[in-house]
Amino acid sequence: MNVFLDAFAWIFSPDRTTGYLPLWEAVLQHLGFTFGSVAIAALIAIPAGWAIGHTGKGREIAVFLSGAARSLPSLGLVVLLYLVIGVNFKEQAAVVAFVLLAIPSILAGAYAGIEAINRSTVEAGRAVGMTPMQILWKIEVPLGLPLLIGGIRSAVLQVVATVTIAAYVGLGGLGFALIQGIQTRNAAQILGASIVVVILALVLDGAFALFQRIVVPRGVAVQHSSPTRRRTRRAPVPAT
């Protein structure tokens, strides 16, 4: 386990606070790209997903997108946009790639959240005279929130992983130390940077898991039914 000691020594070395890209700066950069891209994706995907869920129209599009996105290699997408948009705009190109990768999970979460609501709940809203807008904002959006947060959670993890890879085109972030370590054959640096990336992903995942529980509206029974139902909590998009 000596390699792990070396890796932790690398992480906590005073050298990490100085140099071209100090470790904390890389973490902040990583988080900045992640949340910036997911926020842009959310602005596009949440209204679209709610529209699909509310009207029931276009669900094929959501299903197709979440399926197609899975086969799209994120490294390829990043490199392609980097070359097409221009190597001088690598940050913009990378953000476009991150946004494209984040949209399907959020769209699916927004739409599935509304679709998973018991129809009789929506009918009850209509029966007491709610307008379609009231049904959307007072019933569908709050009840669909846990699945929406689940979709955002998947998107965040997907983007965290992709930002790491995007260091290949010189984006910075935590992948920078990893790639530099591979190029200079510095095992402690490679493992140290990997550990930081993995911890970052796990912390974000844990935070979102907590958030997902908090947003369940009071008075809504938490459904602890079969595992088949529980899987709707989060779409299994593996980290990239």
Add this chain to the structure above:
Amino acid sequence: MNWVGQNLDLIGQLTLAHLRQSAVAIVLGFVLAIPLGWAAFRFTRLRGTLLGVVGILYTIPSFGLFALISATTGIGLLSETNLVVALTIYAVAIMTRSVTDGLASVDAAVRSAAVAVGFGPLRRFWTVDLPLAGPVMLAGLRVTAVSTISLATVGALIGVQNLGYLFTNGSQRRIIPEVLAGVLAVVVIALVIDLALVLAGRALMPWTRRIRVPRQRARAAEVTA
């Protein structure tokens, strides 16, 4: 698209290597997930922990996983084995939940009927539970296959030769058609394998052609699986 025409040989070789690496991981993942998924289904107390651990596995960014595998097992960091092990871990992570869900989807009455006519536990598992869990497991296997094929390209960052090489090489030499060809090749392979799995599923599970999965579950599975 000149580049593509001149490098069809290279693309072919990389495609074969890509398929080989992905296939090993998909098959291994599937085989390993069956006992794990069964254990999570059978021992309810274990379920939360096991599926939780498995869930954590696929939150790990792949580029971060390679070094962890290498450091804990001694497998060379920049080796094909490392990539295949990483892909297998992700495949197990997705498939275990599918196997558990699949076994849970088997009608309890059918299981009781099998016991009633005298099936032992092993025979019941192989001839009743597993086949009937097939449709849900197939949905998981399709997700596993497609994401493994797409994910394998990250191997190029640790110097493994597969279609991901077209991304790193194309990036260094600034050849857009090369990168585009790589993306398209990955997507096409993923679609072909996905189709092959669907057809294999129809051949192996003829009953699914007539009996449709209940609408509610099918909808949920389409989005999440």
